[in-house]
Amino acid sequence: MKHVYDMIVIGGGPAGYTAALYATRAGLDTLVLEKMSAGGQMTQTMQIDNYPGFDEGIDGFLLGEKMQAGAERFGAKSEMVEVYSAVLDAPVKEIETSEGTFFARTVVIATGAEHRHLGIANEEKFVGKGVGYCAACDGMFYRGKTVAIVGGGNSAAADAFVLSRICKKVILVHRRDTLRATKIYHDPLHKAENIEFRWNSTISGLNGEGRLNGVTLRDVNTGEESELEVDGLFVSIGRSPATALFDGQLTLDDNGYIVADESTRTNLDGVFAVGDVRTKALRQVITAAADGAVAAHYAEEYLVMNK
Template structure:
């Protein structure tokens, strides 16, 4: 007979792991469906310097290992499976993955967000051959090369600064005349002799056959076009929430971010959301973790209100 969990957590970034820690520590039976890319965006981050408690910084993957170990310590079951559908029509909810089917009395959606792309055919054609959205993943392959980073926020500054470890020179290409990045990140990049800036410019095409050789640029003010030689293109233009699976069922805003109806609960009673799937403003590990805490406390109280005893295994 199928086991019915107290909660199934979909996703495994800071929000998901923190929710698991709180829920499992409260003696709820917890199943986390981590996905095949467990750990979320911090798995693609090098040094994390602004998470309290790590005064000298910590590598993103190492931090996620610690989150996972702590969640396991309290009894969270974890499976590296991708969710393909969820039946929200009745409780217990049924969650299907590519390998199995699971039931729970509540759900926390913590699927995070993914990097955005320009949407150019040439960009897609050259992905993995000089076009990437992850400096920490691929920076090593661009030793002593000239590369560009596209974007104007903190992520662009952080990616460019990280790439100075490997690349010969990095040019940050931004379509506006001012950056969105925080002043400290801008200053750090500006002071680095290996980083320069190309403002009011957007990439309209990535050039190259077997590998990137350059980009075609358009001046956003004059419309003038030019080519720019480069051997690598790093995208840092933002993220989109991973909520496609829940469209038409869970209430979202125009950008696809889940909009909770009360605290962290969605429009479906018993279904909660936490982390970057609800956050288009802050998108920090610490705020995602805080959301995970809130969601776990909300669902625990909600289950108690329903009279559900989920601290022990429940079977059909």
């Protein structure tokens, strides 16, 4: 006989484990499917300062383990498996994984999103040692320092503002000769005294020994290279949500995020999207966790109404 869970959560980051915590506390039989380790993107940082309750900040990996333990305390189960496909448009949903098929009456999708990487040498080596992808998360580590930011869209422009309030100097590197960001950003960015621009340029090298201390710029027109001394580099060239699995079943926006409002409901009954994977303004631990709580609430309501 196949076991049908009340809820399967795909993804064991802060959104997923918060959904599991709220669901199990409400008495739902809940399984979390995670392909790597609990915590999701949080595991990539040693210091999270803006999740309330930790007055000295907390290591992201540890916070992930605590979130898993918190949900398991109330009976949530975890399987370390990769989800390959899902059939979501039936009352009992089928989730195909590396370790077989699991069944549930509701599914919470918490597969997150990844910052796009530059894909150049040394990038992985310098992550957290001078290379960052989230100004709101890591900007504080560069107080009074000089940083570069690469990108030209709205998030790069917004990140440049965030960093200009914290850093001594911000150098925005963009491969075109004007920003792609909406016009509203242009004037204030150009007027900011501590923001400089390097137009028609890409980053071709990341320099330093244990830590980044500079970048190599390449002029896209001439191919000429030059060195720039910086204490940090923020890469703000977009994000990719992990939604390829669900394309064709769930409504995605132009950037591939699952369309869901604050209720976290998707276009399919009994299927919820939480955290970085859904359309939303701010992608952070606290907003991911908040979504998880909301999804569990609506999943519980759905299960009561569809007994």
